[in-house]
Amino acid sequence: MFRGIALVALLGAVGVAPAVAQSGFSVTPWAGAYVPTRNSFSTVGTDIKRDNSFIGGARLTFWGNSPVGFELTGGFAPARVHISGTNTTINGDRNTQVFVGGAKLMLGLSPATSRVGVFLSGGPSLIRRGADVAKESESHTDWGGVAGLGVRIPFSASVGLRLEGEDYFYGGNFNTGRKFQNDLVLSAGLALGW
Numbered sequence: 001m002f003r004g005i006a007l008v009a010l011l012g013a014v015g016v017a018p019a020v021a022q023s024g025f026s027v028t029p030w031a032g033a034y035v036p037t038r039n040s041f042s043t044v045g046t047d048i049k050r051d052n053s054f055i056g057g058a059r060l061t062f063w064g065n066s067p068v069g070f071e072l073t074g075g076f077a078p079a080r081v082h083i084s085g086t087n088t089t090i091n092g093d094r095n096t097q098v099f100v101g102g103a104k105l106m107l108g109l110s111p112a113t114s115r116v117g118v119f120l121s122g123g124p125s126l127i128r129r130g131a132d133v134a135k136e137s138e139s140h141t142d143w144g145g146v147a148g149l150g151v152r153i154p155f156s157a158s159v160g161l162r163l164e165g166e167d168y169f170y171g172g173n174f175n176t177g178r179k180f181q182n183d184l185v186l187s188a189g190l191a192l193g194w
Helices: 002-014
Strands: 024-036 040-043 046-050 053-063 068-077 080-085 092-095 098-108 117-129 140-154 159-173 178-193
Touching (some): 098 140
Antiparallel strands (some): 046 080, 053 068, 068 098, 140 159
């Protein structure tokens, strides 16, 4: 996958086609994978395992006439967990219903003559679990940050394929005390601009 992204970035950098204007708004419905990088937690009598999950969402992006843009993004994942042990009243698999959202500044890395757009993004984020791991009847919200790297491959002046990898980082509490977490979102979507 990384070789493919590198190839697309290289082709974009040498300018295989005329530039496509990126200024204006775009809406991108997307789908992909939600991958928690710390997916196993244990305390005395309780074991928690987080699974990879499907995620879907949308992005609203604005690019001006400069390499800097702004984006609001949000996504929802069932985020399945497995809980077992003697100190818990809930054993078995269930969904924690995770919402991730962010407000990001975008920085275009591609030359103005490039047809393919490569960009970095970053900003504040929020991660909300609709059903907390420790107490299923409660929700839990964590504030953190998000950083991403993406590629936009245009099909026309207003439609393009967008591939992105994002890292949502925050201090999450999964019944084991607050610990630094990284949850990855790998997505593909159709950018519709005007």
